[in-house]
Amino acid sequence: MKISVVTGVYNAEGFILRLYDSLCRQNFKDFEWVVVDDFSDDKTLDLICGLTPPGDGPIRVYQIPFNSGGPAANSCAILKASGDIVVKIDHDDELVDGALSRISDDWDEFSEDLEFSGILYKSVQPDSGKVMEVSLKRGVLFSWSKFMNSAKRSVDGLHAFDRQVVQSVTSKPDRKDICLNSVNLLRMSRSRPFMFGGGEVLSIYNRDNPNSQTNFVRVTDRTIYTYSLLLGFFDKYYFLNFGRWVRHSAYLCKLCLLRKKSPLRVLPDIKSWVGKVVYVSVIPLGFVSKLFSSASEFREVVDFKVSDLENLKPVKVIG
Structure with a gap:
């Protein structure tokens, strides 16, 4: 075939x-x-x-x-x-x-x-x-x-x-x-x-x-893991759309604060050191975003x- x-x-x-x-x-x-x-x-x-x-x-x-x-x-x-x-x-x-x-x-x-x-x-x-x-x-x-x-x-x-x-x-x-x-x-x-x-x-x-x-968007624990992995592929081409990855990192941080209580728990899943730096640098934005969000947006998965x-x-x- x-x-x-x-x-x-x-x-x-x-x-x-x-x-x-x-x-x-x-x-x-x-x-x-x-x-x-x-x-x-x-x-x-x-x-x-x-x-x-x-x-x-x-x-x-x-x-x-x-x-x-x-x-x-x-x-x-x-x-x-x-x-x-x-x-x-x-x-x-x-x-x-x-x-x-x-x-x-x-x-x-x-x-x-x-x-x-x-x-x-x-x-x-x-x-x-x-x-x-x-x-x-x-x-x-x-x-x-x-x-x-x-x-x-x-x-x-x-x-x-x-x-x-x-x-x-x-x-x-x-x-x-x-x-x-x-x-x-x-x-x-x-x-x-x-x-x-x-x-x-x-x-x-x-x-x-x-x-x-x-x-529509289903927000689950898989969303957090997937978003973390995407930052792990950070290379020179990511700078072509750098603003997107700043927003991506801030959103990931917000999800971590809502679900895992600490924004640092995803760092082992971000395999690129540049990706880690970008993520850590926008953690303050994640805290601000969390103020306007609720953990109820998460959906449990099998x-x-x-x-x-x-x-x-x-x-x-x-x-």
Whole structure:
């Protein structure tokens, strides 16, 4: 199997058929669809189990036995992928016609001469017409730190990952405590750069799902850990967007004061000494911010082990 399309779903009965229809329209058929349900309380699971495979490979359906808020479902979907290329797409988004064919062709064209963690493609937000704004040219390699701090991104892009690279990062024990993809992209970029796939839009980034993780913020202990790790990647490119990381550090400090009582408890998780200096320097701002906040904004989460996801059995294999 050349491509694994992976999707974490939660209460997606009103949206999942939109993605499914876009997969059925793909002219490239050498793919499987790995779907992991994050313990939905609607008919999402039954709906998916009643579908027929959109590609030559099967639909493999799993369910997490608790609601993780996203990390477990997405991680499990990646870990269960068997294709050489892993294309991650959210349950409320969709692929444009010919997207998988383009990804396959690009992989064949570039992978013989270049080593990369994955290929980034543009997405469009349909209601506003906004497109991810990047100045890179097709075939250019880049570090995620540089891209994250310099690109003007009005919407997220579509990623096609090297399966071995993305699974090696996803299988790390602390993956369960990470709630933002940026950490994993930074980790992957340190082993191999990413490549830009060009200006053509390959996915539609919808914003009409109220249960989408990107439509609201869940503040948990994972937020604190994730924000700490992001400062640990502090390099020269972070100075391109220095104000952002000052605000980031102040917000992290506020969360630590609300949850851990001391702003210094996260320092061991910030692996960069520059990141530590920036964080410590804005602690006074964190104290001021805490005056206008409440610990009630935190949400408790279920703990789990990444090994539990690796051993999860499918609810159904279709095809």
